[in-house]
Amino acid sequence: MRIALGLTVALLLAGGALALAIRMNGAAVLDGIDRLTGGTRGVSLVSETRYGSHASQKLRIYAAAKATQQLPVLLFVHGGSWSWGDPDDYAFIARAFAPEGFIVALAGYRLGEDGRYPAMLEDTAAAFAETARLAxxxxxxxxxxxxxxxxxxxxxxxxxALDRKWLTAAGGAPRGVIGLAGPYDFYPFDKESSRDAFGSVGAGPDSQPVNHARSDAPSMLLIHGERDTLVKPRNSRALAKALEDVGAPVELRIYDEFDHNAPLISLASPWRGSRDIDEVAIDFARRVTEVSVSVQAEIP
Structure with a gap:
């Protein structure tokens, strides 16, 4: 069965059908291929809940079968131009990180008209708080x-993570942030998606992450593709520079051959492991969540 599935995937790749499918419903296709070619990796859905009354305010928590106490947590938030997307299509993210020693939470947020700025941020902050409560x-x-x-x-x-007001009520802060192909410096709004989500409600420069760089920001890993034409790599470069200028910890990785979806695809089987995105992201997440163990001095 596994051989037949592998041949099917190979044929899709050769014929270009997979590329088309990913463009139409990328995450769901990736999740299916990851599950078929990589299996469950011992990861299971341990909580299926919501952090609000809206249908999009979903929170899914995954853990490896042999999860132990006090593991670090990775909370992933999907893309989709603030107008579409579903965390239920992103279980491949859990299968990438949970076997490496993480509890993984996948969060949804209000989309379209319901999710216009600042609703998507209110929801992400609420998802963070609920993840901390349930973890x-x-x-x-x-x-x-x-x-x-x-x-x-x-x-x-x-x-x-950068604009303090969002997580004040949550009473906590992330140890680190991983941004894959993100828009961080896109004001004034010149695309339909950003005009709908931000311009339609009069958002201004305060809505831009690049304007909230601070020296005590959590460590950030920014990954982007040089061939990304949907969200230009200058976004990650601009944010990295703003953080560097104030002395904040940031790592910037630009991949010459990557387009907009390549960083995400790299976290799914069979691509996972053949590129270094998963290794880089897992290493970063481990470093920023490392527990310092004090060594008691020997008593003579």
Missing amino acids: PQFGGDPTRIVLAGHSAGAYNVVQI
Whole structure:
């Protein structure tokens, strides 16, 4: 069966059908291919809940079968131009990180008219708070949360991490942030998606992550493709420079051959492991959530 599935995937790749399918419903296709070619990796859905009354305010929590107490937590927020997307299509993110020693939470947020600025940020902050509250039930450490997101989701997580007002009520802060192909410097709004989500409600420069760089910001890993024409790589370059200028910890990785979706695709099987995105992201998440163990002095 596995061989037949592998041949099917190979044929899709050769014929270009996979590329078309990813453009039409990328995350769902990636999730299916990841599950078929990589299996479950011992990862299971341990909580299927909501953090609000809206249908899009979903929170899904995954853990490896042998999860132990006090694991770091990775909270991932999907993209979709703030108008579409569903965390239920992103279980491949959990299968990428949970076997490496993380509890993984996938969060949705209000979209379209309901999710116009600042609703998407209110929701992401609420999802962070709910993840911290629930994490101990599944072996997660609520004080060691890493935020991650792709595209519009990267904007959400970076903005709430930099602009203090969003997580004040949550009473906590992430240890680090991973942004994949995110928009961080796009004012004035010149695309339909940004005009709908931001311009239609009169958002201004304060809505831009690049304008909230601060020296005590959580560590950030910004990943972008040089061939990304949907969200130009200058967004990650501009944010990295703004953070560097104030002495904040930031790592910028630009991949010459990557387009907008390549960083996300790199976290799914069979691409996972053949590129270094998963290795880089996992290493970063481990470093920023590392627990310092004090060594008691020997008594003579």
